[in-house]
Amino acid sequence: MFMPTEEKPVFTPCDNKQRLIRYVDALREATSQEMANDERVFLFGLDVDDHKGIQGSTLGLLEQFGPERVFGTPLSEDAMTGFAVGAAMAGLRPIHVHIRMDFMLLAINQLINMAAKSHYMYNGQVNVPLVIRTMIGRSWGQGAQHSQALHALFMHIPGLKIFAPSNAHDAKGCLITAIRDNNPVIFIEHRLLYSTEGYVSPEVYTVPFGKARTFVPGHDITIVAISHMVMEALRASKHLEKIGLSADIIDPISLRPLDMETIVNSVKKTGRLLIVDNGWLTCGASSEIMARMIELLPEGLNGKAIPMARMGFADTPCPTTKNLENLFYPSSHTIAEKAYTLISGKTNTDWLPAATSKTEIDAFKGPF
Amino acid sequence: MFMPTEEKPVFTPCDNKQRLIRYVDALREATSQEMANDERVFLFGLDVDDHKGIQGSTLGLLEQFGPERVFGTPLSEDAMTGFAVGAAMAGLRPIHVHIRMDFMLLAINQLINMAAKSHYMYNGQVNVPLVIRTMIGRSWGQGAQHSQALHALFMHIPGLKIFAPSNAHDAKGCLITAIRDNNPVIFIEHRLLYSTEGYVSPEVYTVPFGKARTFVPGHDITIVAISHMVMEALRASKHLEKIGLSADIIDPISLRPLDMETIVNSVKKTGRLLIVDNGWLTCGASSEIMARMIELLPEGLNGKAIPMARMGFADTPCPTTKNLENLFYPSSHTIAEKAYTLISGKTNTDWLPAATSKTEIDAFKGPF
């Protein structure tokens, strides 16, 4: 378990019941509680029932609920996804787990052609209450095929809902919401968030779709950050603080539906918008947020175009070697730099701290 | 064969060699010429060799080139795509045909995880010169699973190139370019364009990637339209003409790479931008074009935000019944209306012609 020493959990406890637990444990707790609450819920997918338990997020559930509600599968993503859709149509509530988001490309036909469309095509006669838990890899040479963040592909599709929680509190609340939702939900987890801690209530609670969360209210710029990039944006805001600048850090949490109201209100206050996606830019979440800004504030602010910019993965496959991989991702430094430029119009970087303390990015080591 | 009576082909002949031929024939001619030119090219996919020949676009090629270079396959999209990737890596130049774009979801793992990444992942040691011809369906109750236009999913992915020609001339030139390109190219054809005619040279010629085409130069607004929406935008511009408004109609032709320069220059002239996608909006081509506008003209024009809007498929699966399907798609009327509003700020529609003449949309009939 790793906690960057100088960093604090993003939530402070609101009552003394809350515990500081890891994201991975929050996921497991949510699953366990909902499976106990609702016997229609079952959990399956490659490796959910082995001794590593999807990096710990499913450990103990086999013992708690038995092999009929917690089971592994053959390597057959396409059929297993269809299987989940069918079970969901019949009234069960499957949670299907992919240990890498990249494998969802084998499941996408069922998700887009069947899961997303059945309720509509059959005019409401069936529901598909299905949760797809899917993990984004990063670091340690995972490379081009083991670290893709493909939420944009799913955001494009009416009929799907998407969560991408950035912290333990939301991981638990969103997962419970997803399990209770009557639609197919793509639930995106970032591997590097698994070991990060947050204050989480032991109670059952939900975090809603379509409601973004603002961290560290600020004045000078709005930074919308997705998934793991929330952590980098929070670090960037600390850099900015040192030179007296403050940022509204907004985590959309739910990518479809997307809460633009929170973003627009923030931009009305700060006057600037930087979007930091944890994914590629082209036809990505960042494009969509920009496009909606134009639709919602077509005349800009005070008669002027709103300064907006976006960052995300380099427009390349992800290389494995560390020095290139570091350049592939936005970092707290590049984010702070970009924000500074948007605010000041200047490009100097001498104010940036030379090195940052060790983060979960450096702490992550193999085998995987 | 259908040609709307009041409509002229978008190109006029530049020499007397050019013939008025259909889009589908242009596709076949390009394939035939390139297969004759280069024996590494082969054509395969479900039904390419039957008596219907992919609505005619592959007819006669079996006879011309034999069953080793023109062959059908089992229903196995995933393996057939991998097969094409392997043949391409070995130096052949496969053209793989999907009669519906919807089926590409079964092939997408090979396209994104393998085809798009191999050249990079192997540091240039292999090329994947592969063309995926894929048809967007529309009309006649094709419905939710047979009329999707999924170019946005592919635009998101570095390593892929994408063409979506809107007329016979470009269909031929783009297909030749695609076949000669050393990268995986998604070549998107619209079923309703197949019967439309254009002036096409019998010579071998290419239409380049990354170069948009402007039709009907105008002054009041820039309309960027994609694939079949080019036809609707051209019709819309005729409506606008009647009230003295003129539009630059821009067809990007190539969606990745995307020629923003032509669009930006046009918008600098017209001051307004309407994007009409032949697809869903969220994380779509329309979002991307808007986002790039902001990146390229961050301060807008003359210190003001540029009026921009977008249209595309309704954010729903596509219904089959005609009256709902008509509402699902942008039409020349709704495009003209939106353009008029962007230009004038007004929303009245009394100036619009009551009915339009029969188009390829109404002319299209089943069985399929």
Add this chain to the structure above:
Amino acid sequence: MTQDQALIARLYQSMLLIRELEQHIVDVYHTDAVKSPVHLSIGQESVAVGVCDPLNSDDIVSNTYRCHATYLAKGGDINGMMAELYGKKHGCAGGKAGSMHLVDIKHGILGASAVVGTTIPIAAGYAFALQQEAKKTGKQRIVASLFGDGATEEGVFTETINFAMLKKLPIIFICENNQLAIHSPLRSRWASEHICERVASFGIRTHQVKNADIFELHQLISKEAENIRNGISGPVFIECETYRWLEHVGPGDDHHEEYRDPNELALWKNKDQIARLANMLAPHEKEKINQKVAALIKNAVAFAEQSPYPDEEELFTHVYAN
């Protein structure tokens, strides 16, 4: 094998209803009343009826786009079907689904997909839910999953077969082998023609029904459904030889095309199971059924014609479930 007359009458009516309804589509198609691709089952009726008749009304049937036959055979609402074909508001899916996606959950018709093979794993998932249900209710419902010979080429078919056997699911897989995928014959798609052998290599019980024999199929399904209900575990796989009389999609006959052998049509018309049963019925019995079927279709057409088109707002309903 002596067949009791009531059964013959029932099977005859069920098959005839399919044929006559589809014949109605053929007749009106040129009027554009049905603005939808139609994949007709004329000639293949005995498969749908042989499979569905032995099932209980709360059993489930799952299908592909060629789904008119199973919809009717399983007892789907005929008025809703006709209105759906006509694109009307009172269609079984409010006009949103069309010919390729007929659905009637109340009657255990799980819908159908235009993407070949995609309903096979869904049927297995449904069967899993029924397996779990049976542990509580003590009553084992069954899923019948129908698909064409072409569908077995998709990877998802083998994946599902393997998993269904691993989990011993209460499902009967039925391959409607008409030897064609659109216009491609089996030999250009299957390395080996023995699909039963292939499926049996997963340890699954398999059966082949030749000549589209309605009695043989009916008995097989009855027995295997019984087996599954009694805990002699599933899955089961059945290959039914059959033949498509009309073109792949659309109302026409295409035996003039090269991919077809006109002799084959004659051969199969000789084996027509509807004609076979007609001959086994007393003339007045037959006539009664014929009239009943005609009336059902006439009513359905009237119903469909009178139904309005869906309201424009319907475009936006049911994108998400509440």
Add this chain to the structure above:
Amino acid sequence: MTQDQALIARLYQSMLLIRELEQHIVDVYHTDAVKSPVHLSIGQESVAVGVCDPLNSDDIVSNTYRCHATYLAKGGDINGMMAELYGKKHGCAGGKAGSMHLVDIKHGILGASAVVGTTIPIAAGYAFALQQEAKKTGKQRIVASLFGDGATEEGVFTETINFAMLKKLPIIFICENNQLAIHSPLRSRWASEHICERVASFGIRTHQVKNADIFELHQLISKEAENIRNGISGPVFIECETYRWLEHVGPGDDHHEEYRDPNELALWKNKDQIARLANMLAPHEKEKINQKVAALIKNAVAFAEQSPYPDEEELFTHVYAN
């Protein structure tokens, strides 16, 4: 079966090189010199060597992420491999690929994929190109496609098997059956344990090699490659029983985990093909090879250590081919 000494020496050296190189990875892994997931083949070396040794240098081998062994056995550049593992500029893919995607086109190593099963159809496509090539050159090159038991569960495997047989492709499929997919045993993934039977149902020649026997496999590949080159058509399928000594990914032994049976490790160590060959060699022969292998690895490590990291611009090169 008398084996000639030169062959024994060659096979021993090839297998030893794999084991020792991977042992080096095990030894240095804690230093983070190799910042990459590593899927080691220690214990499984005889499969790669038995397959690759009989092939010609212009034949092709295709693999999954567990690809160190075939890379070396097929004659891949060891310096390029080590530098790739170290993430360096002179790696076989300039540091962009890492352990899971080793590639050396010059030596017929087609690369490898981290997505299970995905290289199988690609190998078939390559074989198709070689089939076409042979019609011009008269010389039939061959593709060997290696994958694990888990890969056979993916639909794409069956799809490819069917198509390869339809087209009689010059390809040998080799399933490295270590009975595990990560930690899942065969019985929780395969409805039937007889993979050869399943594949044979497509009409393909199949063989099973037990006990990872290097000679048996070597001979089989030699014979079948010969057959294919002589126009006794492919494809061929071979199942090789083998055993993974270490954990699925990473340098450790995990026989303390419940999914493992420690007796099995002892059993398989008894069958170790490297030890077997070592015993068949004269001591000084063996010693010579051991030293040669050690030197090769030492050189490769020095090469890798000295190679710089790639230049930053490399992030953006080779996204598209010219």
